[in-house]
Amino acid sequence: MRRVVFDRKDEVMRFVARLTGESRYDGCSTIGLEKDGEIVAGIVYQGHNGPNILMHFAVEGSRHLISPAFVCxxxxxxxxxxxxxxxxxxxxxxxxxxxxxxxxLGFVREGVMREGAGDREDFIMYGMLERECRFLRGRYFAALQRELGRSAIAV
Structure with a gap:
């Protein structure tokens, strides 16, 4: 069974860092997706400045592991x-x-951040505006409501 987790910050951060090739992410918030107790996907958020936040995403294995509740x-x-x-x-x-x-997912390619990765690989910068996001309603929102209603996860 897959489940969205909010309370495994260090584990999710290390998972995302390992899969993205970074050593770690400091000053971050995280959301994870576990399957049978193991983290299989994670998001690290950092650099919140009011209108924007950086979002680092990683999934181990198929992207089909990602649940609608997790995306929401x-x-x-x-x-x-x-x-x-x-x-x-x-x-x-x-x-x-x-x-x-x-x-x-609907991100728009906006530019290149030259040598931005820890090993000096370039980053492609993607952006998504709130009005472009299709995951805050419909089946995605219903899936998150169902999941939070059946679990003890505190948001």
Whole structure:
């Protein structure tokens, strides 16, 4: 069974850092997705400045592991809880799978951050405005409501 988790910050941060090739993320918030007790996807948020926050996403294995409830929570946090106007995603230029996933989610490619990664790989900068996000309502929101209603997760 898959479940959205809000209370495993260090574990989710290390999971995302390992899969994105970074050593760690400081000063962050996280949301994870567990399957059978193991983290299989995670999001690290950092650099919140009011209108924007950086969003680092990682999934181990197939992107089909991602649940509608997890996707809703991933975007509800910046757009509804923090009241951001946009989220920014940074994807390594050598990670084509992540580029495809970000574009599938509705992120718009906005530029390149040269040598932005820990190993000096370039990042592609993606952005999504709140009005472009399709995951805050409909089946995604209903899935998150169902999940939070049946679990003891505190938001």
């Amino acid at each position: 929570a991933a975007f509800m946090y910046p757009f509804q809880v923090l009241q951001c106007n946009r989220v920014t995603g940074l994807v390594r230029t050598d990670n084509v799978g992540a580029q495809v996933l970000d574009e599938h």
